[in-house]
Amino acid sequence: xxxxxxxxxxxxxxxxxxxxxxxxxxxxxxxxxxxxxxxxxxxxxxxxxxxxxxxxxxxxxxxxxxxxxxxxxxxxxxxxxxxxxxxxxxxxxxxxxxxxxxxxxxxxxxxxxxxxxxxxxxxxxxxxxxxxxxxxxxxxxxxxxxxxxxxxxxxxxxxxxxxxxxxxxxxxxxxxxxxxxxxxxxxxxxxxxxxxxxxxxxxxxxxxxxxxxxxxxxxxxxxxxxxxxxxxxxxx
Amino acid sequence: xxxxxxxxxxxxxxxxxxxxxxxxxxxxxxxxxxxxxxxxxxxxxxxxxxxxxxxxxxxxxxxxxxxxxxxxxxxxxxxxxxxxxxxxxxxxxxxxxxxxxxxxxxxx
Numbered sequence: 001x002x003x004x005x006x007x008x009x010x011x012x013x014x015x016x017x018x019x020x021x022x023x024x025x026x027x028x029x030x031x032x033x034x035x036x037x038x039x040x041x042x043x044x045x046x047x048x049x050x051x052x053x054x055x056x057x058x059x060x061x062x063x064x065x066x067x068x069x070x071x072x073x074x075x076x077x078x079x080x081x082x083x084x085x086x087x088x089x090x091x092x093x094x095x096x097x098x099x100x101x102x103x104x105x106x107x108x109x110x111x112x113x114x115x116x117x118x119x120x121x122x123x124x125x126x127x128x129x130x131x132x133x134x135x136x137x138x139x140x141x142x143x144x145x146x147x148x149x150x151x152x153x154x155x156x157x158x159x160x161x162x163x164x165x166x167x168x169x170x171x172x173x174x175x176x177x178x179x180x181x182x183x184x185x186x187x188x189x190x191x192x193x194x195x196x197x198x199x200x201x202x203x204x205x206x207x208x209x210x211x212x213x214x215x216x217x218x219x220x221x222x223x224x225x226x227x228x229x230x231x232x233x234x235x236x
Numbered sequence: 237x238x239x240x241x242x243x244x245x246x247x248x249x250x251x252x253x254x255x256x257x258x259x260x261x262x263x264x265x266x267x268x269x270x271x272x273x274x275x276x277x278x279x280x281x282x283x284x285x286x287x288x289x290x291x292x293x294x295x296x297x298x299x300x301x302x303x304x305x306x307x308x309x310x311x312x313x314x315x316x317x318x319x320x321x322x323x324x325x326x327x328x329x330x331x332x333x334x335x336x337x338x339x340x341x342x343x344x
Contacts, residue, residue: 001282001329002258003275008329010343016261018274021343027269029261040312042342047297048304050319057310058290059319060331061301066323069303074324111273166307227268 005224006108022215022225041211044168045197052196053209104220116223118231126169127222127229128214130154134226136219141233142169148179148186151232158212160232161186165196172199173210256280285324287333293319314338 002009002018009027010019017029024036050057065074102122115121119138126137133154142149148161159174164184176188185195191202199207215222223229258276265271296302307322315335325331325344332341 001279003277004269004273008278008343009274010330011258016259018260018269025266027266028263028271028274032264032266036341042344043310044322045308045310045319046304047293047302047306047308047319050308050310050317051293051297053310054317055294057293057317057319058315059293059296059302059308059321060285060287060290060333061296061321062285062287062324062328064285064324064327066321068306069300071300073301107275107277111275111277113268113270113273 003108003111005221006104006112007221007225020225022221039213041214043170043197043211044163044166044216046165049163049165049196052198112220113224115220116227116229118234119219119223121218121220123219125217125219125222126160126171126214127217127226128153128158128160128171128212129226129229130212134222134229135232136217136222136229137169137171137232138219139169146181148181150174150177150179153212156212159186159188159194161194163197168216170197171212171214173212174199253281282327282329285320285328285331287331290318290333290335309342309344311340311342313340320344 001011004027008021010021011017012019015030017026017031019025019036020027024039026032026034045053063074063076065072065077067073104122119136123138125139126142128135128137130153135153137160142160142162148159151158151160156173157175158171159176159179160169160171161179162168163170172194174188174192176190176192178189179186185193187193192207193200197209199209201207255276256279258279260271263271293302297304302321308319309322309325310317310319313335314337318335320331320342325342330341330343332339334340
């Protein structure tokens with residue numbers, strides 16, 4: 001593991017190839033030209049939301065210490081948290097997208113390429129990409145649209161919203177023309193509803209959810225991974 | 237192999253821990269990847285979570301091992317949806333395993 005563009009880079013033990021952990025592409029070494037995919041989304045959810053999404057979902061829990069329901073679990077503890085999340089003080093104060101005031105140390109900044117200055121380096125938002133389009137949604141612009149709105153990408157209609165439970169931005173494909181927050185749910189003008197990541201139609205019947213590739217990210221990470229990406233709200 | 241990858245921001249806060257050297261091959265580099273800007277920062281700090289066991293999330297909730305509001309990272313594997321604890325993944329950053337006959341990898 002190492003750093004490039006202030007983002008983690010993975011290395012496989014077998015060939016020593018370095019891999020971009022967002023796109024899955026080999027970036028340095030004998031496997032350049034290969035991709036580790038297919039990729040699936042890594043979605044932020046609470047347990048309650050996850051079970052509403054899929055009651056058969058399974059969980060993997062390591063020996064690393066964690067806290068749940070006010071209790072401490074796990075036996076192994078090392079304070080090596082960098083990036084990512086957690087649910088305690090480290091998450092609030094660390095570089096996780098949950099911390100809007102995070103700064104970048106010189107050591108990591110030294111690995112940055114030429115930055116895209118259209119947005120602030122550490123701004124948070126939702127990055128969405130397809131085979132042909134990469135678009136960044138600044139969190140402030142999502143909130144300014146009432147935390148739920150319809151956009152189009154590659155000819156498909158997409159709901160962009162903030163998940164009420166996890167307070168993270170997300171996107172999924174829908175067939176509606178407008179959307180509005182209604183408590184913890186998002187109500188669509190075709191009568192369908194999104195709540196806890198579950199899409200139901202006007203009769204309340206559950207519908208399959210299709211999501212574009214997406215990530216909750218900082219501007220620098222998305223723009224350096226997808227140079228020249230679109231920015232929602234800017235002219236395009 | 238299926239992979240679920242998320243944007244792991246590398247370091248905002250100061251980390252003064254020593255990093256172990258990275259054994260690099262002699263290229264080639266993909267266009268846009270500048271090996272001169274590669275840093276070994278963070279190498280050796282984390283332990284990949286090698287997943288050998290999973291359990292129904294519902295059972296974990298019933299047992300009190302997780303709570304309704306415990307934060308998860310959810311991915312799709314060939315064996316169905318799988319949840320990892322966000323707090324633990326902030327330490328591991330990488331998790332890997334096999335499900336439904338297909339290897340999977342999660343990066344956070």
